[in-house]
Amino acid sequence: MNKTDLIEHVSQTAAISKVKAKRAIDATMERIKDAVKRGESVTLVGFGTFDLGGRRTRVGRNPRTGAALTIEAARVPKFRPGKAFKNDVK
Template sequence: MNKTDLIDHIAQQADISKAAAGRALDAVLNGVKGTLKKGGSVTLVGFGTFAVGKRAARTGRNPRTGDAIKIKAAKIPKFRPGKALKDALN
């Protein structure tokens, strides 16, 4: 399922236009992005939690030359599924 399919699904389930569903989906995604950017977390009970993780700086290898390179530390998004989502899949 891609974004267009998800918008179609939202529009059908909520009985709203595709344009309204697209705006609603964009608003949700921007809210999650904004909260994570500030270092917070977003918890959707029964679905899961979006949070920010930290990846430490490390040394890697250039596959072409074999030279060691430094890889900077980074913040990465993480998702931990909720119990209801796990149960729905099993």
């Protein structure tokens, strides 16, 4: 499923136009991104939690040459599925 498929499904399920469904989905995704970017956790009960994690600076290897290189620290988005979501997927 891609975003277009999701818009189609929301449009049909909620009996709204595709334009309104797209706006709603875009607004939801934008709000989740903004909150996580600020370091907030976004919990959708029964679905999961979007959060911000981090990776420390570490040493890696260039696979071609084998030379050591430093991989910088990074902030990374994380998603932890909720219990109901996990159970539904089993």
